[in-house]
Amino acid sequence: xxxxxxxxxxxxxxxxxxxxxxxxxxxxxxxxxxxxxxxxxxxxxxxxxxxxxxxxxxxxxxxxxxxxxxxxxxxxxxxxxxxxxxxxxxxxxxxxxxxxxxxxxxxxxxxxxxxxxxxxxxxxxxxxxxxxxxxxxxxxxxxxxxxxxxxxxxxxxxxxxxxxxxxxxxxxxxxxxxxxxxxxxxxxxxxxxxxxxxxxxxxxxxxxxxxxxxxxxxxxxxxxxxxxxxxxxxxxxxxxxxxxxxxxxxxxxxxxxxxxxxxxxxxxxxxxxxxxxxxxxxxxxxxxxxxxxxxxxxxxxxxxxxxxxxxxxxxxxxxxxxxxxxxxxxxxxxxxxxxxxxxxxxxxxxxxxxxxxxxxxxxxxxxxxxxxxxxxxxxxxxxxxxxxxxxxxxxxxxxxxxxxxxxxxxxxxxxxxxxxxxxxxxxxxxxxxxxxxxxxxxxxxxxxxxxxxxxxxxxxxxxxxxxxxxxxxxxxxxxxxxxxxxxxxxxxxxxxx
Amino acid sequence: xxxxxxxxxxxxxxxxxxxxxxxxxxxxxxxxxxxxxxxxxxxxxxxxxxxxxxxxxxxxxxxxxxxxxxxxxxxxxxxxxxxxxxxxxxxxxxxxxxxxxxxxxxxxxxxxxxxxxxxxxxxxxxxxxxxxxxxxxxxxxxxxxxxxxxxxxxxxxxxxxxxxxxxxxxxxxxxxxxxxxxxxxxxxxxxxxxxxxxxxxxxxxxxxxxxxxxxxxxxxxxxxxxxxxxxxxxxxxxxxxxxxxxxxxxxxxxxxxxxxxxxxxxxxxxxxxxxxxxxxxxxxxxxxxxxxxxxxxxxxxxxxxxxxxxxxxxxxxxxxxxxxxxxxxxxxxxxxxxxxxxxxxxxxxxxxxxxxxxxxxxxxxxxxxxxxxxxxxxxxxxxxxxxxxxxxxxxxxxxxxxxxxxxxxxxxxxxxxxxxxxxxxxxxxxxxxxxxxxxxxxxxxxxxxxxxxxxxxxxxxxxxxxxxxxxxxxxxxxxxxxxxxxxxxxxxxxxxxxxx
Numbered sequence: 003x004x005x006x007x008x009x010x011x012x013x014x015x016x017x018x019x020x021x022x023x024x025x026x027x028x029x030x031x032x033x034x035x036x037x038x039x040x041x042x043x044x045x046x047x048x049x050x051x052x053x054x055x056x057x058x059x060x061x062x063x064x065x066x067x068x069x070x071x072x073x074x075x076x077x078x079x080x081x082x083x084x085x086x087x088x089x090x091x092x093x094x095x096x097x098x099x100x101x102x103x104x105x106x107x108x109x110x111x112x113x114x115x116x117x118x119x120x121x122x123x124x125x126x127x128x129x130x131x132x133x134x135x136x137x138x139x140x141x142x143x144x145x146x147x148x149x150x151x152x153x154x155x156x157x158x159x160x161x162x163x164x165x166x167x168x169x170x171x172x173x174x175x176x177x178x179x180x181x182x183x184x185x186x187x188x189x190x191x192x193x194x195x196x197x198x199x200x201x202x203x204x205x206x207x208x209x210x211x212x213x214x215x216x217x218x219x220x221x222x223x224x225x226x227x228x229x230x231x232x233x234x235x236x237x238x239x240x241x242x243x244x245x246x247x248x249x250x251x252x253x254x255x256x257x258x259x260x261x262x263x264x265x266x267x268x269x270x271x272x273x274x275x276x277x278x279x280x281x282x283x284x285x286x287x288x289x290x291x292x293x294x295x296x297x298x299x300x301x302x303x304x305x306x307x308x309x310x311x312x313x314x315x316x317x318x319x320x321x322x323x324x325x326x327x328x329x330x331x332x333x334x335x336x337x338x339x340x341x342x343x344x345x346x347x348x349x350x351x352x353x354x355x356x357x358x359x360x361x362x363x364x365x366x367x368x369x370x371x372x373x374x375x376x377x378x379x380x381x382x383x384x385x386x387x388x389x390x391x392x393x394x395x396x397x398x399x400x401x402x403x404x405x406x407x408x409x410x411x412x413x414x415x416x417x418x419x420x421x422x423x424x425x426x427x428x429x430x431x432x433x434x435x436x437x438x439x440x441x442x443x444x445x446x447x448x449x450x451x452x453x454x455x456x457x458x459x460x461x462x463x464x465x466x467x468x469x470x471x472x473x474x475x476x477x478x479x480x481x482x483x484x485x486x487x488x489x490x491x492x493x494x495x496x497x498x499x
Numbered sequence: 500x501x502x503x504x505x506x507x508x509x510x511x512x513x514x515x516x517x518x519x520x521x522x523x524x525x526x527x528x529x530x531x532x533x534x535x536x537x538x539x540x541x542x543x544x545x546x547x548x549x550x551x552x553x554x555x556x557x558x559x560x561x562x563x564x565x566x567x568x569x570x571x572x573x574x575x576x577x578x579x580x581x582x583x584x585x586x587x588x589x590x591x592x593x594x595x596x597x598x599x600x601x602x603x604x605x606x607x608x609x610x611x612x613x614x615x616x617x618x619x620x621x622x623x624x625x626x627x628x629x630x631x632x633x634x635x636x637x638x639x640x641x642x643x644x645x646x647x648x649x650x651x652x653x654x655x656x657x658x659x660x661x662x663x664x665x666x667x668x669x670x671x672x673x674x675x676x677x678x679x680x681x682x683x684x685x686x687x688x689x690x691x692x693x694x695x696x697x698x699x700x701x702x703x704x705x706x707x708x709x710x711x712x713x714x715x716x717x718x719x720x721x722x723x724x725x726x727x728x729x730x731x732x733x734x735x736x737x738x739x740x741x742x743x744x745x746x747x748x749x750x751x752x753x754x755x756x757x758x759x760x761x762x763x764x765x766x767x768x769x770x771x772x773x774x775x776x777x778x779x780x781x782x783x784x785x786x787x788x789x790x791x792x793x794x795x796x797x798x799x800x801x802x803x804x805x806x807x808x809x810x811x812x813x814x815x816x817x818x819x820x821x822x823x824x825x826x827x828x829x830x831x832x833x834x835x836x837x838x839x840x841x842x843x844x845x846x847x848x849x850x851x852x853x854x855x856x857x858x859x860x861x862x863x864x865x866x867x868x869x870x871x872x873x874x875x876x877x878x879x880x881x882x883x884x885x886x887x888x889x890x891x892x893x894x895x896x897x898x899x900x901x902x903x904x905x906x907x908x909x910x911x912x913x914x915x916x917x918x919x920x921x922x923x924x925x926x927x928x929x930x931x932x933x934x935x936x937x938x939x940x941x942x943x944x945x946x947x948x949x950x951x952x953x954x955x956x957x958x959x960x961x962x963x964x965x966x967x968x969x970x971x972x973x974x975x976x977x978x979x980x981x982x983x984x985x986x987x988x989x990x991x992x993x994x995x996x997x998x999x
Contacts, residue, residue: 072899072984143893150892160941168940172932180891180924185917188902192909 006057008064011079011134014050014089018043018123018130025120033115037104040119044097047126051086051093058086059489065136074191077143080136080199083493084269084338088262089133090486091342092255095349096126098469099250102353105465106246109360117154118244122251124151129255132262138187138197138271141263145183145227148259149175152251156243167242174226174236183224189217190271199266201497203273211280214272218282221267222289227260228323231293234316241308245356248308253315253348258341261322265338269498274329284415286327290320291421298428305366307355310432311348314391317425318344325406328418331495333409338491339484340402346477347390347399353470354384361462367436372445374437376460379467381440383474388433390477393426398480503553507562507575510546510585511628514539518620525613533600536616540593540623547582547589547627554582555989561633561695574693576633580994583836584759585630587843591751592623595847598968599744601961602854606742607655615655622648622748626756635682635768636692638760642678642724645756646671649749653741663736670733674723677716684713685768697768705777714778717764725757725817728791735810743854746806750813751847755839758820762835765824766996775827785825785916791818792919796926805863806853808930809846812889815923816842822916823904829999831907836991837983838900841888844979845897848885848972852878855961855969868937874959877966879938881973886931888976891924896976899983 021043028036054064063082070076081089103122107115128151131144149172157168191197193209205214226233240252251257268277268286277283294317301313321344325337357380358364358373374381390397393404403422410418461467480487517539525532554560559578567573577585596619603615625645632638650671654664686692688709689700704710719730726734738746765774765781775781795815802808820842823835853863855878860867872879888895901920908916960966979986 069981070984071894071981072987075893075899075902075984077894139893146892150887154939157936157940165936165940169932169936172928176890176928177925180928181921184891184924185905185921188905188909188917192906 004062006062006064007066008054008081009066010050010054010064011081011130012066012068014047014054014093014134015127015130017046017050018127021123022120022127025116025123029116033108036116036119037100040100040103040123041097043123044093044100044126047130048090048093048097051089051130054081054086055090055486058083058493059486061493074195074197075139076137077140078136078198079131079134079140081134083490083497084262084265085133085135087338087487087490087494088258088341089130091345092126092129092133092250092258095250095254095345095473098472099246099349102249102356102466102469103244103246105463105469106244106356106360109463109466110244112158112244113160114158118158121151121155122247125155125251125255129259132259135199137199138190141266142179142183142187145179145259145263146176148227148256149179152247152256155247155251156240158244158247159242161242164242167239170239171236174233178224178226178233181224182220186217186220186224189213189220193217199270200273201270203269203276204271205273205276214276215280215282218267218272218277218280221271222264222286225260225263225267227256228264229257229260229293229316229319230290230323231296231316234293234297237316238309238312241306241312245308245352245359248312249349249352249356252312253352254345257315257319258345261319261341264323265326268326268329269334269494274498278329283327283329284413287324287415287418290324290327291418293317293320294324294421294425295428298425298432302428302432305368307358307365307367307370307436308352310367311351311355314351314429314432315348317429318348318391321402321406324418324421325402325409328406328409328413328415330409330412331499332405332412334498335488335491335495336402336405336407336409338494339405339487340399342487343390343398343402343477343480346473346480347387347397350383350387350470350473350477351391353466353473354380354387357462357466357470360466361460367439370436371439371443372441374441375445377462379461379471381437383470384440385437386474386477388437392429392433396478396481398477398484401481401484503549506546506550506553507560507577507631508564510543510550510589510631511575511624513546514543514620514624514627518617518624521617521620522613525617529609529613532613532616536620537593537596539620540589540596543623543627544586544589544593547585550577551582551586551990554579562631573637574633574695575631576694577631578994579990580762580836581630581759583990583994584756584839585627587840588626588630588752588756589623591843591847592619592626592748594968594971595744595748595751595851598747598851598854598965600964602743602858602965605858611655615652618648618651619748622652626752629756630759633694634692635685635694635697635764638763639675639679639682642760643675645753646675646724649753652745653737653749656741656745658740659736660740660742663733663740667733667737670723670730674720674730676720677723678720681713681716681720684709684716688713694763694768698770701769702773705773711778714764714769714773714780718761718780718784721757721761721764722787725754725761725821726814727817727821728787728794728814731791731795731814731817734814735807738810738813739804739807743850743857747847747850747854750809750850751843754813754817755820755843758817758835758839761821762824771827771996771998781825781827784821785913788818788822788825789916789919791815792822792923796923799930800926803864803866805856805865805868805934806850808865809849809853812927812930813846816846819900819904819920819923822920823907826907826911826913826916827999828907828910829995830903830910832995832999833987833991834900834903834905834907836994837903837987840986841896841900841976841979841983844972844975845885845888848881848969848976849889851965851969851972852882852885855965858961858965859959865934865937868934870938870941872939874957875961876958877960878969881969882938883935884973884976886927886935888980889927889931891927894977894980896980896983899980 024039068077128147297317304310390399393399562575564573628641799811823831888897
């Protein structure tokens with residue numbers, strides 16, 4: 003495989019950091035100018051990332067060492083198939099979310115918008131950093147930065163409730179990553195003598211089985227952003243954040259960083275062969291299955307829309323982990339594809355939740371009767387997103403579930419098929435009623451708001467509706483044209499097996 | 500005769516003479532004391548860099564005061580380790596001196612400032628003297644100069660400072676006695692006080708009871724001086740009630756210099772073999788350090804006074820340094836020496852932030868940090884950097900020393916030590932995020948907090964002479980972090996004792 007030196011990954015990270023500076027300098031004086039920087043940075047970032055895709059598809063790897071601090075500790079970037087896969091997804095959705103954010107924040111006349119957009123931009127920089135990192139140190143560095151810069155976003159409203167949620171967020175994410183992940187990284191370095199990712203894993207012939215098992219468990223416990231049970235409760239708590247944050251960060255960037263790092267640990271730190279030998283893949287698969295089922299059951303009981311979506315996310319993230327943990331080619335492809343397919347579906351759902359909130363100030367599911375008549379675009383998008391979550395063809399979510407199912411058969415793990423079926427039924431149970439009541443139930447008579455708007459449309463602003471339509475269409479289109487993503491998933495598979 | 504040759508002597512003589520001249524300068528024009536002291540310390544800093552370069556390029560320096568041959572004359576001996584410590588000490592003294600102007604004007608009566616700078620320079624003299632001395636008795640002399648100056652500076656703090664200082668005098672004096680007894684016993688046995696001489700003569704006497712007792716006296720004496728758990732009780736009071744700039748100086752440098760003396764005694768005067776095999780000193784130090792880290796961290800959680808909280812954190816940080824040394828491997832030792840530097844910068848930054856809050860708010864309880872992001876955004880940004888570094892998030896300096904310390908613990912298979920270090924990181928996260936929340940977020944202020952009026956939230960930073968030192972340390976934390984590999988490969992790796 004050919005390796006090129008390229009500064010592009012650094013640029014992709016730096017562009018939104020430069021935007022942070024401009025956002026702060028512009029501040030509240032000219033909101034339009036300030037938002038221009040965000041959009042500009044988002045588009046530039048995506049362009050830079052997209053420009054690297056062809057080289058990666060041609061089997062090349064781009065590398066750049068930013069600074070080597072000490073032996074084993076260097077900030078180094080490597081753009082390979084899996085990195086570009088994640089980066090392309092996050093940077094593309096950032097463009098859409100930026101537009102949506104502007105609509106959302108202005109409609110609600112939210113406070114501290116400068117800080118909001120600045121932290122958002124830093125979060126995306128750090129996400130690129132994780133995507134492109136060439137070693138576990140760089141990953142850890144950006145992983146921590148994501149935690150720190152999203153903390154103000156979760157605490158955004160600064161109400162006691164928001165502070166409480168933010169505290170839990172920080173306690174879980176920072177606490178476990180320092181206590182477990184850092185320990186795992188240190189033990190990895192101590193055992194393997196390197197932290198560089200390698201397609202075959204770095205532990206070949208090193209360390210006792212017990213030690214390696216401990217390291218693996220520490221990694222899984224420490225990468226809390228993947229929201230595997232029992233370390234999942236920060237994610238529902240983070241729902242106090244403004245909805246665009248929940249949409250991009252807590253359905254895509256932050257949580258996908260978690261599963262991305264899990265995937266990296268499985269494929270590039272341990273390697274498929276070693277995990278198979280230690281039997282840890284199967285253990286992880288059942289652990290993930292547990293999360294899938296239990297989180298779905300909890301989701302059933304949530305009446306707050308965003309909390310239901312959050313538990314759904316907890317469940318869906320474990321699909322990725324399940325797929326990768328099965329360690330068979332189809333399952334890994336499915337798991338990796340689920341990163342992108344879930345992203346489009348779930349971001350749509352969160353967008354619609356925000357849109358409903360902006361238009362009607364409703365947050366609970368029992369208030370949504372008949373809302374489909376007032377907000378047909380929003381609720382159509384919601385339906386598409388929900389169907390993708392349930393994995394009904396022709397929506398994207400079907401592809402990944404199909405591959406994971408095939409992979410489970412390849413691995414000879416029949417119980418996993420049952421998990422997939424059960425989870426599909428549960429998903430249907432908590433999404434279909436919302437769709438049904440939105441379109442087919444009579445709206446509840448609202449005493450405070452009189453009837454003037456009852457018959458007409460009352461959609462949220464176009465800056466919110468257009469993005470959510472786009473992502474919904476994306477969820478649909480990915481079923482027919484998974485194109486570049488499936489291509490990249492194949493390359494990832496080819497390199498690790 | 501060029502300056503480089505004389506630098507080791509000058510670095511003591513210059514601040515000593517400056518401190519005397521300072522009284523005269525002060526009686527002529529009080530306002531000149533500050534620039535005079537800053538200039539003298541600036542010269543010391545330049546000299547220390549000069550010495551460090553000389554050591555890096557040409558190896559250890561042996562400087563004979565007045566040309567007398569050791570063991571009769573006084574020898575200054577500077578290798579990578581103390582050249583490095585001297586740079587830390589002289590730069591921290593300089594930075595804090597720059598910072599002290601406004602803070603001292605507010606905290607002291609105007610007619611006392613010239614004396615303040617005189618004693619301040621004496622303190623710097625003492626610490627630099629300890630670092631460059633080549634014999635154990637001179638280290639004692641300078642330890643006492645440092646300590647006496649320290650007692651005086653701490654005593655001029657707030658109302659409770661004299662009492663705190665008095666406690667410190669008693670403990671410090673006991674510590675000094677122990678140290679001096681150790682020196683005496685070694686002199687009885689060997690007839691020499693010179694470090695190089697002693698390390699040559701002592702191996703034959705390792706099983707003599709007198710030498711063992713001397714070693715024990717040294718360790719206890721130094722343990723008191725660096726407030727090593729469980730001999731730390733004097734420190735929180737003394738550092739809490741001292742004037743802001745004094746706390747910043749003594750917290751960042753005095754314990755580090757003490758730690759340096761500990762390294763010298765355990766690994767140069769005695770051989771590593773003695774300290775780990777003949778007496779199980781490293782094991783004792785290791786477990787005491789373990790306790791220091793755990794209890795320092797836990798006690799810090801209970802504090803509401805910001806400076807007192809920092810004092811307990813400092814006790815834990817001293818534990819870090821000793822813990823790394825006790826591991827007896829290269830990684831651990833590297834971590835310790837690196838942490839001497841990193842901790843000096845971080846603690847100085849935090850104490851200077853404390854001083855800035857005292858300067859503006861007149862108090863330093865954790866609740867006084869409420870809403871400071873609007874009033875003092877720059878100071879608070881610096882504070883955030885230092886806080887993140889204390890937690891140990893890369894790429895700040897705190898991460899790298901912790902990295903080596905934990906790596907050393909893992910290599911030595913001391914899992915409990917690694918766990919203690921991680922535990923302390925977590926506690927630091929709790930401690931500092933508790934404050935950062937108050938600084939940046941409104942909702943954390945609880946009920947009954949009056950929504951601040953317009954002037955409360957308006958921009959009201961500390962004067963530039965305070966702000967710049969704070970910023971220098973904050974930026975330093977990041978730069979030192981990024982350059983830690985360079986620092987290790989050019990300096991610290993040469994300080995690791997043979998056999999590690």
